[in-house]
Amino acid sequence: MLRAAYGDRARLAIVFSDGSARILTSGFESACDPDISCDATHLLFAGKRTAADHWNLYEIAVDGSGLRQITRDLGDCRSPRYQSTLYTMPPLTTIAPQPAYQVTFVGNLANNVNEYGAQAATHLYSCKLDGSAVRRLTFNLSSDMDPVVMPNGRVLFASWQRSRLDHGLLGRVGLFGVNIDGTDFALFAGYEGRRVKHMPSITAGGLAVFIEADQVPWDGSGQLSCVQLRRPLHSYRQITRESDGLFHSPSPLADGRILVSRRPADGSRTHGVWRLDPSSHEAELVFDDPRYHDVQAKCIYPRQEPDGRSSGVTEEDPRGKLYCLNVYTSDLEEPKGMTPGSVTRLRVLEGVPWETGQPLAERRILGEIPVEEDGSFKIEIPANTPIELQLLDADGMALRSCGWIWAKNGEPRGCIGCHEDGELVPENWFVDAAGDDAVDLSPPSEQRRAVGFRRDVMPIIARKCAKCHNQGKTPLDLDGDLAPVQGPDGKVPLGRSYENLLAPAEPPGEGGALGKYVHPGRARTSPLVWHIFGRNTSRPWDGAAQQEPVKPMPPAESEPLGDEEKRTLVQWIDMGALWDGSASATVRETAQERANP
Template identity: 30%
Template sequence: MRAGAVSTLGRVAALACFVMVCAGCSPTPATAPAKTLSDLVVVQLPIAQSVVDPAQRLDLDARYPLGSRVIRVRPGSSADDWTVLSRGFATAGAPAVSPDGSRVMFAGRRTADARWGVYECSALGSKPRKVIVLDRDCGDPAYLTADRWVVVCAVDGQDVATISGSRRELFTATRSRSNVERITFGVGSASDPSRLGDGRILFSMKQGLQAALFTVNPDGSMIEPFFGSHQFGSIRSRPRATTDGGVVFIATDPDGNTRLERVETRRPLATARTLVFDAGSEQRLADLRSAEPMVDGGLLLTGRMRSGTGSARTSAVFRTVPGVQALQPVFDDPAWDEVEAVALSIVEPPRGKPSGRRTDLTSGKLILYDANRSDGVVGPSPGTPRAVELVVQAFSEGRPQTLGVVPLEADGSLFAEVPPDRPIRVRSVDANGAEISTSAWFWVRPGETRACFGCHESRESAPVNRRVLSTTRPPISLVETTVEVARR
């Protein structure tokens, strides 16, 4: 290589370093090119306050009692080398790492009587900055891109169902702290959002003592059940996408027992299995609190070792290695309970997701292809009388209210215009007025056209590609009605 070329490369390298310094970066593990970095972001709880009732695990106050903190730590280092990222906060938790590994968001309360807020700092420990300004409690942040995130915030009970107590919904915001937008409008309480590789948001939604997993686009459109909506009795929380096409999550039974489960993203309903790891000496990992995938294919786990003689005194951080069944201890401070751990890693930049939402419109559309199409298991069984009309309901003022009773076309289809950003469900009835099936609650964003292919239809097969009869005429308007409308 010519000397001039070497000199040019040197100048380019120097310029790159200068740009990195100006951007606030430094040659630390958070920005190194390694696939898996040694530093962790860990949530520590005071030992005496670390036990949480299973029914309250989605609640910020219960999960992070006063004194909880977020630290950056390198396993094997001394406490003098740890960095308290939430220094000055009365309590903090729920950390999330930016895609480039250089920033950390967390939920925190600066004082004991303050609202929960979401803050961001550099991975090196700069002064935390509030990233979403709302007059309500917010937490559970997740990065959608380097400059856009999703958080969980409390909502008023007047405009949505209050059947499950304190309620929370998903909001998105940008680094400029503008464009704050609520994107979920269900009857449950949302928590634990994370990003899938295709740009969708995966989250948990709780109703009563059950919590299932759902997906939604970043603009709030296309809410869909992902797993657990018909498997009752467990709380499913903290869903996280793995590097090999799966999703892991924590399932908590009513008696408080926890287990780590996995499904495959392509077929979540047919691939559920429990992950079991060898802890050695007849021990097992109990009281599982978090499971975070790493870029090498392993998992970071937090929990308490339990054997036949009892449980370990404190919760600690462990890891799994692909191809190795045994758990490996990573970090344990005997003065604290470690309940969450995330690696400071560089991950593949997330994909964008185009939005079809129309801010200039005040309604959405619902297309039902065939109300008589069912999986025969959760939905109507074979031989059930055919549906002839649908009762369309919205949840308002604490109860379901009927928007309209609409006749189905001969092919079982429906095309209707419905109010946006409100919980909606449909009930199919037969010629005698008997109810056949009821959908789960969902919503439609302004300008969204929501398509349903049946009533609890199989999600592993598609209907015949045809033009349904209901779309040959304008949609039936149910936007302004709150009582039964005349049958067409």
């Protein structure tokens, strides 16, 4: 899903107009990821002096003088970018500090892994040019990468979205924006086009140009596409075709064209640097050393500094606020099934990073609250914490869920609706929740409850299901035994009943993410839930699932599940259908084997 972590033994070179070149980083074993200052006098880069070093950030003058190291002892730091000016808004009784000039970069300081597999997750950070005041900006549970500062001072970046399995086991990589203090994280561009969108660049002509691909090769190359900065959610356009080759790391030129690396799709030649017009598609070769892949080209020229940004983040505040104007405002073309009154409660979940991956990340319940009659709510949540919101119907099933979001310390974060069109302005009215105090959903860590199969679901199966579903009496074999069972491939499953309930569908659907009985993260489309509720609980936006027939369970002569038992099963599936919410070492080892066979 992600490109390889290339850059080892790379070097930075300045190429002059006559075609000659000068190595700028001769004292480094590896150097890459350059970014030019707005006054065109300095550049940032990531470098390693020896092969055993971590990647650190450096700044150097374009003439090769004044080298200084910025980061130390922060793990691997990559993709540095000069930020716009940061202005801090202190309380009225204090004197405002001087504006800060900072760097945005990508790092793995959090030491957690992506939600799929054991690859280290990366996040966006910032620090001052002397390496002080390190601040984490993004709190996605999978990797964030490729930051670039837009003219309005916000940071555009690529983000791996895999909080749910709606788009298959691999998820997708989309383009998002965030303020330089980590506030106001939001989708930037829509999901038209290919599965992976990354390496964004902002042109002088008001375009966000990026690389996209469905299957990413080792270097992350793909086709060029773009959106307009003025309407990024509704202006997607392809620039190149597959017959044009593969493209890599676009960057802007002063006249609206871009520099971009290009190579044949068959790998017969290395990348060369081309000058390309996103409007006319005309391209001309600028530089090509056939001995090397020439990538990440940047033109050294002065440009206007992006707008400064102010920050109201208060680091000592452990909470943030989150409000919504109307959960019924959405992107659904057919709103049937999501009408006023259909949402009864809001469930707020905390995402917990793991040391290794499994089908979905661990979730813990921060709380549930009723939604106001007009669809509004206002809550207080732990700051700097991955949060998932689930809108619940009368049966406690999640109708819709969001990807991982967060609020910074003291941030009043708001949204118009649920997956609403971000380019539309909401109606101007005073919603019910606005007149109330925010509901505190930041319990102590030890009070945040997970729902796991071993502890919460298995007793229900042993009590109500195993009698009929045991010893091959039915297609779904369930028993009351929690002991792991040795599989034919030598790997250790998590328990016979758990393995059977999460058996893959035949044929597999949606990238292999849906099971035969359980759809992790989506109880309403899970056949197991249909059976115990005696009806198909899917919604109009769930497609073909709404047409599936249902056989009620258990039979009339057997004791039915109680309301609380049904609620537990629904919560378990909507929260990821994990074996054990507290994640034992055995579970982690097995999950890693599955993700990395």
